[in-house]
Amino acid sequence: MNRFSTVIDLIALANKQQQSLSEILIDYEVEKSRTTRDKVCQAMDQCLTVMIKAVENGKNSREKSVSGMVGGDAAQFGEYMKVNGLLGTVTQKAILYALSVSEVNARMGRIVASPTAGSCGILPGVLLAVGEALAVPREKIVAGLFTAAGVGLVINEHASLAGASGGCQAECGSASAMAAAAVVEMADGTPDQVGQAIALALKNLLGLVCDPVAGLVEVPCVKRNAFGAVQALVAAELALAGIKSVIPPDEVITAAYEIGSLMPQSLRETSEAGLAKTPTGQVIEAKLYGQTK
Amino acid sequence: MKGVFDIIGPVMIGPSSSHTAGATRLGKLARAILGEAPCQVIVKLHGSFAKTYRGHGTDKAIAAGLLGFSSDDERIPAALTIASAAGMKIEFVKDDFADVHPNTACLEMVGKSGRKATVMGSSIGGGSITVTKINGYQVELTGEYATLITIHEDRPGVVALVTQVLAQGDINVAFMRVSRLERGAEALMILESDEPISHQAYDKVANIPMVKSAMLVPPI
Numbered sequence: 259m260n261r262f263s264t265v266i267d268l269i270a271l272a273n274k275q276q277q278s279l280s281e282i283l284i285d286y287e288v289e290k291s292r293t294t295r296d297k298v299c300q301a302m303d304q305c306l307t308v309m310i311k312a313v314e315n316g317k318n319s320r321e322k323s324v325s326g327m328v329g330g331d332a333a334q335f336g337e338y339m340k341v342n343g344l345l346g347t348v349t350q351k352a353i354l355y356a357l358s359v360s361e362v363n364a365r366m367g368r369i370v371a372s373p374t375a376g377s378c379g380i381l382p383g384v385l386l387a388v389g390e391a392l393a394v395p396r397e398k399i400v401a402g403l404f405t406a407a408g409v410g411l412v413i414n415e416h417a418s419l420a421g422a423s424g425g426c427q428a429e430c431g432s433a434s435a436m437a438a439a440a441v442v443e444m445a446d447g448t449p450d451q452v453g454q455a456i457a458l459a460l461k462n463l464l465g466l467v468c469d470p471v472a473g474l475v476e477v478p479c480v481k482r483n484a485f486g487a488v489q490a491l492v493a494a495e496l497a498l499a500g501i502k503s504v505i506p507p508d509e510v511i512t513a514a515y516e517i518g519s520l521m522p523q524s525l526r527e528t529s530e531a532g533l534a535k536t537p538t539g540q541v542i543e544a545k546l547y548g549q550t551k
Numbered sequence: 552m553k554g555v556f557d558i559i560g561p562v563m564i565g566p567s568s569s570h571t572a573g574a575t576r577l578g579k580l581a582r583a584i585l586g587e588a589p590c591q592v593i594v595k596l597h598g599s600f601a602k603t604y605r606g607h608g609t610d611k612a613i614a615a616g617l618l619g620f621s622s623d624d625e626r627i628p629a630a631l632t633i634a635s636a637a638g639m640k641i642e643f644v645k646d647d648f649a650d651v652h653p654n655t656a657c658l659e660m661v662g663k664s665g666r667k668a669t670v671m672g673s674s675i676g677g678g679s680i681t682v683t684k685i686n687g688y689q690v691e692l693t694g695e696y697a698t699l700i701t702i703h704e705d706r707p708g709v710v711a712l713v714t715q716v717l718a719q720g721d722i723n724v725a726f727m728r729v730s731r732l733e734r735g736a737e738a739l740m741i742l743e744s745d746e747p748i749s750h751q752a753y754d755k756v757a758n759i760p761m762v763k764s765a766m767l768v769p770p771i
Binding site for chain 1: 552553554555556557558559560561562563564565566567568571572599602603605606607608611623625627628676677678
């Protein structure tokens with residue numbers, strides 16, 4: 259069985275077996291769930307279908323979430339990018355798709371938690387935008403999802419994927435690192451470059467707190483998914499250019515754990531500080547629940 | 552280490568794995584424990600569930616679970632309407648159970664045949680749940696395994712009789728817990744298994760004289 263616990267383990271396995279990281283992860287899952295390669299790939303392909311549908315459903319809808327705080331930004335950005343823009347098509351699409359999926363989540367639509375519902379826009383946003391830009395076959399996007407899952411497994415092992423334990427760095431930070439890793443592989447980068455992308459992406463979101471207004475997965479979550487998507491692209495491009503992170507990926511993950519542990523509970527999904535307790539945040543909360551905490 | 556689909560997944564209806572997906576699973580597991588369609592339910596919500604349930608659609612999610620829907624079912628947003636059209640009366644009340652997980656709900660159910668069950672459980676993150684109380688008994692039940700629940704006389708030998716039936720059916724017990732309210736009266740046992748538990752095995756367990764009632768709960 260392909261045993262690994264760290265990013266370095268994964269890279270070593272890939273180099274030793276002359277395989278991509280996604281192949282290592284597919285083999286891992288086949289053995290772990292005692293099933294066939296076809297079934298494992300099919301299950302991931304179905305996840306991709308859900309992601310694509312969420313983008314389609316989200317990008318034209320102006321419907322609001324249950325609370326009314328979010329909804330319609332994806333459609334607005336889609337209109338804007340038809341004629342305007344500074345960032346270029348791939349980045350704009352990543353923003354559009356990430357907003358779309360996160361808005362679908364906020365209005366009780368169907369999404370894939372990747373790794374969580376709060377960060378569900380980043381991976382589809384980045385992978386679908388890059389998939390279109392590189393004109394890769396669908397299987398290569400599915401492969402990217404396996405690579406992303408490998409990164410998530412390692413982070414889950416040594417840090418956390420839950421906002422309640424590690425703040426938003428654990429959710430959007432992890433999702434961004436996962437997406438960056440997948441992009442490097444989709445663009446035919448080396449396993450070592452995948453590792454660098456993980457380190458670069460996660461490093462930049464270390465310390466990000468989880469302070470959602472009224473305790474809901476909406477503000478700042480929806481827009482933060484767009485930012486998380488763009489920074490995954492930045493990390494992937496840096497890594498593909500051969501730029502290295504001074505701090506290696508596994509040490510960044512350990513730092514994420516340490517920072518999460520040091521983070522006060524009031525900034526870990528409890529909505530007791532930060533954006534949730536701004537004057538505007540409190541007004542929204544009072545309106546929704548009839549009283550402040 | 553977890554599996555690939557614990558990271559990319561679950562496929563779910565948003566917005567929150569704990570407040571929406573987990574809440575649906577809790578409702579669905581409660582319905583399975585009742586063993587029939589509920590027609591009257593009082594849902595007591597605690598902590599973060601009580602505070603944010605409207606914004607997260609926790610009420611709709613629990614109703615969907617009580618209707619037997621899964622956490623990726625696109626009918627979840629309409630579940631309150633569907634439940635009321637199906638004659639299922641659900642009342643949501645805020646409560647405080649003191650020292651429990653912040654995402655906790657207690658479901659007091661009456662089924663179509665008049666059968667009653669009270670299930671308390673918590674949504675512990677990522678869509679995972681733990682049922683902590685059934686009809687007053689302390690339990691620990693995840694809904695991830697095929698589960699057999701018995702309410703039986705608190706006497707020597709009953710546990711052995713039940714596990715013997717499972718052994719004969721080549722069913723491996725993954726987790727097992729026995730609890731009771733007072734010594735020598737009634738006890739409750741929960742057996743979680745890797746394999747599906749056959750109806751044949753269930754019937755044999757239900758027919759053990761000291762077993763007062765048995766419930767077969769499939770994985771949720």
